[in-house]
Amino acid sequence: MSVSSPAPTDDDGYRAGAVDLLGILAYGALTAFERLAEDAQAAPTLPDKVQLATVAARQIDHFNAVSAQLASMGNEVMAAMHPFHSPFDAFHDYTKPRDWYEGLVKAYVGDGFAADFYREVAAFVDAETRDLVYEVLSDEDLHAYIVAQVRKAVEHDPKLAGRLSLWGRRLVGEALSQAQRVAADRDALTSLLTGTVDRPGMDLAAISRMFSRLVVNHTKRMAELGLQA
Amino acid sequence: MSVSSPAPTDDDGYRAGAVDLLGILAYGALTAFERLAEDAQAAPTLPDKVQLATVAARQIDHFNAVSAQLASMGNEVMAAMHPFHSPFDAFHDYTKPRDWYEGLVKAYVGDGFAADFYREVAAFVDAETRDLVYEVLSDEDLHAYIVAQVRKAVEHDPKLAGRLSLWGRRLVGEALSQAQRVAADRDALTSLLTGTVDRPGMDLAAISRMFSRLVVNHTKRMAELGLQA
Numbered sequence: 001m002s003v004s005s006p007a008p009t010d011d012d013g014y015r016a017g018a019v020d021l022l023g024i025l026a027y028g029a030l031t032a033f034e035r036l037a038e039d040a041q042a043a044p045t046l047p048d049k050v051q052l053a054t055v056a057a058r059q060i061d062h063f064n065a066v067s068a069q070l071a072s073m074g075n076e077v078m079a080a081m082h083p084f085h086s087p088f089d090a091f092h093d094y095t096k097p098r099d100w101y102e103g104l105v106k107a108y109v110g111d112g113f114a115a116d117f118y119r120e121v122a123a124f125v126d127a128e129t130r131d132l133v134y135e136v137l138s139d140e141d142l143h144a145y146i147v148a149q150v151r152k153a154v155e156h157d158p159k160l161a162g163r164l165s166l167w168g169r170r171l172v173g174e175a176l177s178q179a180q181r182v183a184a185d186r187d188a189l190t191s192l193l194t195g196t197v198d199r200p201g202m203d204l205a206a207i208s209r210m211f212s213r214l215v216v217n218h219t220k221r222m223a224e225l226g227l228q229a
Numbered sequence: 230m231s232v233s234s235p236a237p238t239d240d241d242g243y244r245a246g247a248v249d250l251l252g253i254l255a256y257g258a259l260t261a262f263e264r265l266a267e268d269a270q271a272a273p274t275l276p277d278k279v280q281l282a283t284v285a286a287r288q289i290d291h292f293n294a295v296s297a298q299l300a301s302m303g304n305e306v307m308a309a310m311h312p313f314h315s316p317f318d319a320f321h322d323y324t325k326p327r328d329w330y331e332g333l334v335k336a337y338v339g340d341g342f343a344a345d346f347y348r349e350v351a352a353f354v355d356a357e358t359r360d361l362v363y364e365v366l367s368d369e370d371l372h373a374y375i376v377a378q379v380r381k382a383v384e385h386d387p388k389l390a391g392r393l394s395l396w397g398r399r400l401v402g403e404a405l406s407q408a409q410r411v412a413a414d415r416d417a418l419t420s421l422l423t424g425t426v427d428r429p430g431m432d433l434a435a436i437s438r439m440f441s442r443l444v445v446n447h448t449k450r451m452a453e454l455g456l457q458a
Contacts, residue, residue, distance in 0.1 A: 030275075030278070053262050053263075053289050056266070056285075056286070060285070061286065
């Protein structure tokens with residue numbers, strides 16, 4: 001653990017919060033695998049299919065990395081993921097892409113928003129866990145690919161641009177609604193952010209600034225795609 | 230290239246055959262990814278899902294390894310796969326698993342049969358390509374998992390055992406029928422096995438012995454699963 005780490009691992013509440021964060025990442029990677037594999041099936045060309053399948057495969061590497069980290073902390077990945085089945089499954093049920101482009105926007109905008117949030121939480125865990133979170137959340141080459149694909153498609157198709165703009169807003173709305181559910185259910189995770197008597201965290205003003213950062217990044221991603229946030 | 234290699238790379242016919250073999254492996258890996266990802270969706274438990282998803286992800290590593298080898302030979306993977314779309318797609322269309330166990334048997338028995346055949350062909354290519362083929366075809370941990378799952382399921386269910394035995398025979402029948410189609414269409418690949426004036430290959434007796442080996446291995450795999458070949 002690095003000197004800068006704010007989180008003593010002998011704090012049970014902290015540990016439970018870190019396990020929750022890793023459980024979310026593990027289940028997130030697994031459901032991302034499934035979704036990307038499904039999107040790959042709908043790919044318009046074989047190179048597109050390979051692109052999505054490659055990113056899907058990487059989710060499994062992420063899953064295995066998180067699973068190993070949990071094991072090294074004496075936790076089992078299946079148990080750690082369990083509390084998050086229902087919010088993730090609900091999110092995916094409510095946001096089933098109706099076509100190839102909705103799938104791409106979901107992979108960029110939906111996952112991007114979630115990733116930003118996990119990175120915010122990761123600021124409050126030990127250095128080793130934090131490095132793992134950052135590693136698992138970087139999918140730069142997929143992003144460049146999606147931006148190119150979506151920009152090209154919406155450039156001369158204002159109707160598609162309108163539909164995908166709405167879609168991006170819906171994704172964030174559903175993500176926030178599931179995140180609220182998780183925050184209400186998982187005290188240990190929430191108190192990673194808000195802190196405890198013994199551990200510094202964010203006050204209300206800091207949480208509000210965090211949400212501003214999330215929204216700014218979201219708007220930036222939508223603009224990159226040529227869409228209105 | 231090793232001393233034992235029978236294949237001079239300045240032989241155009243040989244090169245075309247080797248590219249065909251790699252094209253088959255690449256497309257085989259890509260379709261295996263898709264099929265395993267689909268099977269993962271139907272997994273009865275989350276650990277089963279992780280198991281299949283992990284093996285699906287490994288297919289993409291295989292695909293990328295084969296793709297890199299093709300590139301180093303000056304060939305493009307998309308072009309190399311092209312002749313094999315239709316036989317592979319037909320095979321998968323004709324052998325859609327109707328349940329979880331049919332999917333597992335297909336992944337073990339169908340892929341096992343194909344892998345044995347690719348290994349036979351690989352005996353006639355240069356050492357580097359051959360090593361890659363062997364590496365891409367080994368999925369020992371999936372096999373142990375499938376054997377355990379299927380054995381447990383058929384042990385007290387003779388009806389399932391009967392259905393899966395029939396299914397195993399059908400898989401091999403369809404695989405052979407598509408293989409014949411490929412052999413008829415792809416002279417370069419066929420002549421890897423049969424040889425040319427300048428390059429040694431198998432005579433009819435050797436080809437017949439090869440088929441005997443394939444059948445013996447198939448029977449062994451079915452027996453491992455507790456099924457009749």
